[in-house]
Amino acid sequence: MHKRVAIIGCGNWGATVANLIANGLDESVFGDEILMYTHETMVEYKNKKRKLSELINHEHVNPKYLPGIEVNKRIRAVVDFTDLTHISIMIVCLPHQYLNALKNIDFIRNGINKDELMVINLSKGLVTDESGLPITPSEYISRLLGVNVSTLQGANIANEIADGCYAETLIGYHKEEEREIYAWLFGKRHFRVSFVKYNPTIEMFGALKNVISLAMGIIDGMAYKSKIKIKVSSNTKAMIFRKGLVEIMEIAKLMKYDNVKRLVFESCGVADLFVSCLAGRNYKCGQLVTDYSGSNILNELESNFNGQKIQGLGTVEHIHDYLKHLNKINEFELVKMVYEVFHVTGNVEPVYKYLEK
Amino acid sequence: MHKRVAIIGCGNWGATVANLIANGLDESVFGDEILMYTHETMVEYKNKKRKLSELINHEHVNPKYLPGIEVNKRIRAVVDFTDLTHISIMIVCLPHQYLNALKNIDFIRNGINKDELMVINLSKGLVTDESGLPITPSEYISRLLGVNVSTLQGANIANEIADGCYAETLIGYHKEEEREIYAWLFGKRHFRVSFVKYNPTIEMFGALKNVISLAMGIIDGMAYKSKIKIKVSSNTKAMIFRKGLVEIMEIAKLMKYDNVKRLVFESCGVADLFVSCLAGRNYKCGQLVTDYSGSNILNELESNFNGQKIQGLGTVEHIHDYLKHLNKINEFELVKMVYEVFHVTGNVEPVYKYLEK
Numbered sequence: 001m002h003k004r005v006a007i008i009g010c011g012n013w014g015a016t017v018a019n020l021i022a023n024g025l026d027e028s029v030f031g032d033e034i035l036m037y038t039h040e041t042m043v044e045y046k047n048k049k050r051k052l053s054e055l056i057n058h059e060h061v062n063p064k065y066l067p068g069i070e071v072n073k074r075i076r077a078v079v080d081f082t083d084l085t086h087i088s089i090m091i092v093c094l095p096h097q098y099l100n101a102l103k104n105i106d107f108i109r110n111g112i113n114k115d116e117l118m119v120i121n122l123s124k125g126l127v128t129d130e131s132g133l134p135i136t137p138s139e140y141i142s143r144l145l146g147v148n149v150s151t152l153q154g155a156n157i158a159n160e161i162a163d164g165c166y167a168e169t170l171i172g173y174h175k176e177e178e179r180e181i182y183a184w185l186f187g188k189r190h191f192r193v194s195f196v197k198y199n200p201t202i203e204m205f206g207a208l209k210n211v212i213s214l215a216m217g218i219i220d221g222m223a224y225k226s227k228i229k230i231k232v233s234s235n236t237k238a239m240i241f242r243k244g245l246v247e248i249m250e251i252a253k254l255m256k257y258d259n260v261k262r263l264v265f266e267s268c269g270v271a272d273l274f275v276s277c278l279a280g281r282n283y284k285c286g287q288l289v290t291d292y293s294g295s296n297i298l299n300e301l302e303s304n305f306n307g308q309k310i311q312g313l314g315t316v317e318h319i320h321d322y323l324k325h326l327n328k329i330n331e332f333e334l335v336k337m338v339y340e341v342f343h344v345t346g347n348v349e350p351v352y353k354y355l356e357k
Numbered sequence: 358m359h360k361r362v363a364i365i366g367c368g369n370w371g372a373t374v375a376n377l378i379a380n381g382l383d384e385s386v387f388g389d390e391i392l393m394y395t396h397e398t399m400v401e402y403k404n405k406k407r408k409l410s411e412l413i414n415h416e417h418v419n420p421k422y423l424p425g426i427e428v429n430k431r432i433r434a435v436v437d438f439t440d441l442t443h444i445s446i447m448i449v450c451l452p453h454q455y456l457n458a459l460k461n462i463d464f465i466r467n468g469i470n471k472d473e474l475m476v477i478n479l480s481k482g483l484v485t486d487e488s489g490l491p492i493t494p495s496e497y498i499s500r501l502l503g504v505n506v507s508t509l510q511g512a513n514i515a516n517e518i519a520d521g522c523y524a525e526t527l528i529g530y531h532k533e534e535e536r537e538i539y540a541w542l543f544g545k546r547h548f549r550v551s552f553v554k555y556n557p558t559i560e561m562f563g564a565l566k567n568v569i570s571l572a573m574g575i576i577d578g579m580a581y582k583s584k585i586k587i588k589v590s591s592n593t594k595a596m597i598f599r600k601g602l603v604e605i606m607e608i609a610k611l612m613k614y615d616n617v618k619r620l621v622f623e624s625c626g627v628a629d630l631f632v633s634c635l636a637g638r639n640y641k642c643g644q645l646v647t648d649y650s651g652s653n654i655l656n657e658l659e660s661n662f663n664g665q666k667i668q669g670l671g672t673v674e675h676i677h678d679y680l681k682h683l684n685k686i687n688e689f690e691l692v693k694m695v696y697e698v699f700h701v702t703g704n705v706e707p708v709y710k711y712l713e714k
Contacts, residue, residue, distance in 0.1 A: 155592050155595035155596065156592055157591055157592055161592065163588060163590070164588050165589060165590035165592055166589055166592070166593040166712050167595075167596060168596045189713065231520060231521050231522040231547075232522060233517035233522035233524070234512075234514055234635045234636040235512050235514055235517045235518065235522055237631070237632070237635070238628040238629070238635075239523065239525045239624070239628060241627065241628060242512070242623075242624060242628035245622065265603055266599075267595075267596070270599050271595040271598060272595070274594070274598045274631070275591045275594070275595035279591040
């Protein structure tokens, strides 16, 4: 019996990981196809509007989320949760806003043995539980499905992995047998995988770093604007990086996540923050805000990203409210600054306050 | 009685700090001049060869080490240690190779009260003591002069500070009164200074990060060479950054430096490594090596830097020998790779070995 793999999500990162797994897949273990749950949408391709699932299955392209990259023929797009039958390994890679869709998977009807199902989360972000507290995607999925959820998090800009550039990542796993299977699935010559026992701290870093990434984008954007008089440089960026890292760790500790001081040295920690301070959507969004101002800024910014979500914009709101509730927001200067730029003033004026004090 | 300040060194960083201090100097405390010990050399200026000390004192420029920046008129270059009379605060900023010149200061003849003298080191690098063990510049100066030596270390690319860009730094101090005086001297609106009790770990980071900076330069240099087939990206850089940080901390622990896990989150730690992975001489030297090959590589590389030293080239040799002596070199893949590129093969071939294993 093969360990059938399903990827839930067809976005930039999900599509990249599907390809990574499908290239060189050991068919004797995993079978000859990988299912990819695809949120159906019409996409323009060669001057025609076509269904995304059809483009993936027949043209082997994903022009919406992974333009220019050939989709491996082993990947089969399905558009309905009822088609995710007899799967053994579920890789979740949905924007965290849509994770609650997973409740529609009907394990019994789909022939999925819940006791043997392995679930690993690749989403980044924070979700709010019933009491309004921020929790990580894997905690959320675990509660929703009633299964243990592992997590893969690291310094992984999707397009660069899709392009075959060297990278590393970290998996937090539950059982030894999972470790072995995930090493097989994800580990490639260009993609080094490290393992630690599962801990939600791993994911907390991935959510919070997007806030610092926005801050870095703003600072860097301001460096290239002649109308702006503030002088920023590599030193300034290093200051933001360090301050951001310290704020992330302090927030994780406030939230009672453990092992913060050890996991921060893994790919999910300093490395993911590093890459997010050089590239990625949140960083770009931070740069763009220096061009905009006004009350409609969030919509204007998101319109630049082809339907992809800017995770940091929601995360900073969650975190700001949480810290304010604890009466601690003033201790987190960067979180406060980013929140004010995007959610209060709609311009970069709070950056001056931050730097000049 | 004024607290007279002397800067020992006229290089890029020394000249920058001299200006930083001289701009807005509180003359009621520190008097109206700052001495700058200058290694005399002939410099071409407006098509004439002139003495560097004359250019500093009469033209208020330092075209050799700080071109394009006006030298504050309060700075007086002196070329002989006997001219460093009645000083209260000595700021050492010599390349570590030349620190032993300090033994020529004759305290009694110069009217310096050794018991009241404050010494702070700004040099980065490692020095070898009599038994061949690497020690930090401040430890070395402390032994040489028989005084306590504080240290200032941070993510501080000199030219960017000279240009007034925002930055932060860390001072490791001995006595409370020193803390106050250093805050006065160094702290500026654009230059935030933090303080911790002195610990040589602060300097150890500044020495070791140059090795990682060389590695990052090599990797980044290879990204832009079409003849080289290895694909590197932001993810790859993040991997090198993280691995480098871990190696630095492990080396510091092997050397029995303490407080490593706390001080790494200060400007001297992650921030200095961050900036050194984006810019600076060692990074540039790493990039350049991808263009060269052959046995004469070190001389060829240093010829690009206008007489300025590439600290990482010597540091990696010290560290490599130290780790080899402990039979631990194979645990430090990045140190080993950088050592092999510069000191063994003279080309980037070891990078492939490192990435592909």
